[in-house]
Amino acid sequence: MHPKDFSLGRADNDVDRQSRLGQLRQFILNGSLTSEEHRYVKILLSAKHIDIISELPVELISQIAELLDLHQFVACLAVSRRWRDKFLSRPVISLIINKFCPSLGRKYGDPQFGTEECLKILHKIGRLRWWCFRSSIAKQFTWDHESYFRPDPVCHGNVDDLSLFYSQFNRLGDAEPNTTAYLSALYSSGKIAWLAKSRIVVVDNLWTRMRKVFTAPWGPFVAPALALLAHGNRLVVASMDRLLVAWDHVLNVCLEKKLPGSIKHATTDGYRVAVILFNGDIFLWEFGGKLSALSTTSMMKHHNRLDPKLQRSWTANLRVILHPGCDKTLFLASGYTDYIDSKAVLKRVVYEFQDINHVKTFEFEIPAKVYNMMDLADVGVQIRKVLPYRRDTIGFCEPYARADPRPLTPSETFVEFDIYDRKFSARIDEEIDYQKFGWPTMLEEADLDFLVRFHNNGFTASSILDEG
Structure with a gap:
């Protein structure tokens, strides 16, 4: 032309x-x-x-x-x-x-x-x-010979003798830190929370290089094991069987709450704590306020349609996601694999709650990709919020064992739920780039200040911007 x-x-x-x-x-x-x-x-x-x-x-x-x-x-x-x-x-x-x-x-x-x-x-x-960081630090979790993190003077007063300071936390039968401390460590808002001993929770501040030490309840009628469950911008949450323990790591306040059953999962944002028990009951606790059971009657109609094996899978995979922009909104997410006309189908469900009331259900299903024969009803679904450069999105993926000797890897189907648009989307038949999708690797957490990876009883923290 x-x-x-x-x-x-x-x-x-x-x-x-x-x-x-x-x-x-x-x-x-x-x-x-x-x-x-x-x-x-x-x-x-x-x-x-x-x-x-x-x-x-x-x-x-x-x-x-x-x-x-x-x-x-x-x-x-x-x-x-x-x-x-x-x-x-x-x-x-x-x-x-x-x-x-x-x-x-x-x-x-x-x-x-x-x-x-x-x-x-x-x-x-x-x-x-794009994984472009200004600087990084790699160090081991250390206890009474720590030199990088100093005891926070606001929480513990001025400490001159570190040996004397740490000796007050030595109790009979409370074992020293071991090489598995990194498995339960959590990161949030520039702070790392980890178990130094079976009842000692440490919060290390990456910005100020200060350390706060919190002790769990002690006594003959208290469960021996403390499990770290969640770490947010205000609270560190742990459980001791039925006892929920939360530390305000900003104001240095500890509160406890007894629940009607053993605690399986928890998440926190601000002063909100959402808890799932092993029996599937869900509670919302306002730190210093009331404990409320979520109204799940309408939600359970979906649950009760499943056969017993799928019900167990649905309950085991249940997770709570608190909406970061609305204090009244939270989401329950679960997933399982079903057979429809002899074909495996991935089921993904998100329930929206306002306060404690269920207001809407979002469902999604896609064909499953399976690499070897296994009991699909027992496949665990990994459900969590993705890294912050991918909006506030709930991600779903499930590990399948491959026929080759490689370890368990996420499947080639990755499902997302956008909590703002309230829409599901799936990555099917494409090369999965989990960094692109914001799916964290094992023992990895990030916000808009640090990317933290836990490994070998220690961690590597990479900063997005200079500390100044």
């Missing part, structure tokens, strides 16, 4: 401008151009040196930005000052923050949370997403 074939009329006064624009629009949008012709049109437009983006209204810029990945959005900021001003206008940057980090949406409504703060958040998301 040659430029002389463009029958758009001449730029004379006798040609109506709107008519010419209409012909141009019809010419471009009628779908008759080949890819080569499209390329030629782009070449012609580039030769005119017209900055089309800078002339577009902010509404169209927002639609463009919504289609961009994070690195593409950042590239647009570097084109020119006019592009940067367009893409950093408040409607556009608000849309981008909502796309990549929706839990900050409420905070963005604060006038103090402006463009620069948004850019810092996006910078952190990008560095974590």
Whole structure:
């Protein structure tokens, strides 16, 4: 096609401008151009040196930005000052923050949370997403000969004699730290919580290099084993059979709550603690407040339709996800594998609760990929929130044993549930890149400040930004 074939009329006064624009629009949008012709049109437009983006209204810029990945959005900021001003206008940057980090949406409504703060958040998301870190530290878990972390003076007063300080925690029968301490260690909000002894919980602050030591209840009628269950921005949560123990690691307060059964799973955010018992009962506890049982009657209708084996699988895989942007909302998620017409099908279910009331159920199913014959009803489903550069998403994957000698690996089907859009999506028949999907590896946790990996009775903490 040659430029002389463009029958758009001449730029004379006798040609109506709107008519010419209409012909141009019809010419471009009628779908008759080949890819080569499209390329030629782009070449012609580039030769005119017209900055089309800078002339577009902010509404169209927002639609463009919504289609961009994070690195593409950042590239647009570097084109020119006019592009940067367009893409950093408040409607556009608000849309981008909502796309990549929706839990900050409420905070963005604060006038103090402006463009620069948004850019810092996006910078952190990008560095974590592409594994670009400023610095890192690797060290062992150590107890009374620690030199990196010092006792926090706010919690423990000024400590001059470390030997004397640690000796107060030595109790008969309380074993020294062993090489399995890293298996129960947890990370959140710049702090690592781990069991130094069977009843001693340590919280190490990566920012301040300060250490807080909390002791669990002691006595003949207290269960001997303490299990770390959850670590959040305010609380470290542990269990001793039916006893729920929570430490406010900011204000250094410890509270206990007796539950009607043995505790299996817990999660926390702020002062909220959600607990699942081994029998499947679920409770919500406000630290310092009441303990409430979730109203699961309508939810159990789904559970009771399953045969006994699938019921056990459904209960065993049940997990609680607290909504980070709404104190009244939480999600219960579970999954199991069923047979339908002799074919294995992955079932994924999410129940939304407002306070303690079940308000909606979301279900999803896809064909299972199985590499060898096994009892699919007993396959455990890994359910958890993915890493923060992938929005606030609940991920589902299940390990299948392969025919070859490689260890258990996640299946080639990865299911996500977006807690903002309330929609399921699945990655099927594509190469699974778990770093891309934000699925953490074993013993790995991250936020927008640190990526922490636990290993060999120690940890490696990589910082996204410099501590200053």
